[in-house]
Amino acid sequence: MKIYFSGSIRGGQQDTDLYHELIKALKQYGTVLTEHIGSKKIDTNSSDQEIHDRDMKWVRESDIVIAEVTVPSLGVGYEIGRAIHLKKPIICLYRSINGKTTSAMIRGCSDLQCFEYAELNDAKTILKKFFTGNQ
Template sequence: MKIYFSGSIRGGQQDTDLYAELIQELKQYGTVLTEHIGSKTIDTTMTDQEIHDRDVMWVKESDVVIAEVTVPSLGVGYEIGRAIDMKKPIICLYRTINGKSTSAMIRGCSELQCFEYSNISKAKEILKTQLKTK
């Protein structure tokens, strides 16, 4: 299974350790096309166009999209929208922080499976349950 993992890169650097742990977990279910999301450094050698084209190609190539949507991100929202158009199965994970939840546009979309989690163990349980049926 090819997995496209999506998370806020430029606005979500505080979550890179979490992303890295989720990516490590996802590797037991298949190939994670976007391991760089869990890196603390941002690749500045690619143009915006190259990043866009590569990521859209990876979404097309993927069997499932997993999006960590706690930190709002235009890029993650764009990827989710493209994945919906491509009829990809999409799992969104989010945490409620300081009483703030994720977007109603995400939680209210019937084409997404959205799950709230409070810690990494709960997120891993959700992934295990959801991915064993894919």
């Protein structure tokens, strides 16, 4: 299984360690095409178009998209929208922070499965239930 993991890169650097741990957990279910999301190093060698084209190629190749949507990101929203258009299964994970939750446009979309979690282990449990069919 090819997994496209999405999370805010430029606006979500505070969550890089979390992304890294989620990617590590996802690797037991398949190949994560976007391991770089869990790295503190931002790609400065590729042009914006090269990044867009590479990531859209990976979205098309993926069997599923997992998006961590706690930190608002135009890029993540764009990837989710494109994945919906391609009829990919999509799971969105989010945390409520200081009473703020994720966008109603994400939580209200019937093409997505959205799950709120409080801690990393909660997110891992959600993923395990999904991938092992124990929902």
